[in-house]
Amino acid sequence: MTEVTAHSTNVASATPDTMAWDSRTRRVVMIYLPLACFVLILLFPFYWMAITSFKPNAELLNYKEHNPFWITSPTLAHIKHLLFDTSYPRWLKTTMMVAIGSTFLSLFASTLAAYAIERLRFRGSPYVGLGIYLAYLVPPSILFIPLATVIVQFGLFDSPLALILVYPTFLVPFCTWLLIGYFKSIPYELEECALVDGATRLQILWRITLPLAVPGLISAGIFSFTLSWNEFIYALAFIQSGANKTVPVAILTELVTGDVYQWGALMAGSLLGSLPVALFYSLFVDYYVSSLTGAVKE
């Protein structure tokens, strides 16, 4: 018996050894090298964006005398031009307002909907859930033309309020499904105890379920914020005046002028427009990953 176990441990320790000989070089070629290529390619456009926004025009358009991968005399001229000669701060403010507004609206709507579907259980609640999920499969590209006429009917054309009201169409389905998943993980017994103690349903939602679902709410919130910050087609179709545009639309429509592109300013605008979501992202990476994978698994 002892011999057998000794033998089996020998085998067990031998396997990692045999795996170890090929690992060294093999690992470098099979894993690290491709991984490095992936990271390099995935990050290069951002590096290029960043380096362009600090390059003076002379360096930007002269590869013969300056190495394009580096800056010899960095300048803040493009960023200064962006902040003081264009309405960039205003676009940032509008985008922020729209993103925050639509995030709160969709969090409110989807929390209540997810609670009703998952906890108040009624006949047909799975179908309501499925219906909301199917709404996620309707792409904005199909909707923007009729939606534009709806927005005009409501007298909301050219108003950021239109975006706040429209963005929940793709945020609510996502958030609802994410939150249904989170509510499922909260033990129902907690709610039963509260019911026995005489709490009303809304008190239970507010005092028990929601505090426990905070990670889910954060995931849904940052996701909604990112998606509405990045949204393009609705913002392009529904906003006409330069002052009310969101950052992605404004950079493309207001900064791209004439035949000579101001690459420095364009890239500076892209960089500044990406920074808020990138910062947000770096603070909540784990929530992003969990919400992304959670939503797919559902």
Add this chain to the structure above:
Amino acid sequence: MSVTTLPSRGHALRQPGWLARLFDYKPFLIVMCLAPAIGLLLVFLTYPLGLGIWLAFTDTTIGQRGIYIGLENFQYLLKDPLWWNAVFYSIFYTAVATFGKFALGFWLALLLNNHFPLKSLIRAIVLLPWIVPTVLSALAFWWIYDPQFSIISYLLVDVLHLRDSNVDFLGSPWPARFSLIAANIWRGIPFVAISLLAGLQTISPSLYEAAMLDGATSWQRFRYITFPMMMPILAIVMTFSIIFTFTDFQLVYAITRGGPVNSTHLLATLAFQRGIAGGELGEGAAIAVSMIPFLVFATLFSYFGLARRKWQQGEAND
């Protein structure tokens, strides 16, 4: 202490008001809870969807109510070489980009599924292209594809001496099409990789151990364990990917706006050009509606084509 608790207890013992009772009445509560979400979706999603289909059968223009003209818009589109061109490019774009995204994304997911230092940092970096606004990274690609100052041309011509002249990325149809597809693949890899990584992590290591004891090679382990186990999640991610690639708008609008000579129009950008920029709402809506059959077909194909394997293996259908 007792002073603060007593009044609240007295409050709790009192009969709840009619409002509180109303909100505790389950059917009413369900309606109230579902109202905001369903209301928003009905007004801004279902109604426009129906309206869009109606508009496709009218000759509405901006500022003028249209009348019902039957299938005229669609008959016009069928005779329009630009529409056929957009259909062709939409399908081509979706097929090539989806293939690229999944091949590279799956590879990246397999790489990330190994243990190595700084793993969480690299996983975080990898997701960046997906987080940043597409239009803004598309602008970066536009600059990378610049005819004169493209960094890729610089690398190929001045550093590696592989070519004599700059690459004309966006100036002629086929290079422009492939340049856009490359940008789309770049943007799509992270989503695919991270979703598939989540799937990979759910595969029990004991399956691999059993296979290794049976002497399976690493390719066999991939082919007979990883791949079949990933089918369900692959089906879902691919369905999403196909839908959002086929209806893509931002990349093309930002980089080429459909040019050169309308060769890179996707159905969505063509719909925008005719419907919003050109003011022909009815025709634009018809183009948008013409995407629906392709989408339904692609969804059914990718979902059932991939998910069927799961049933064949006799697994529970969850």
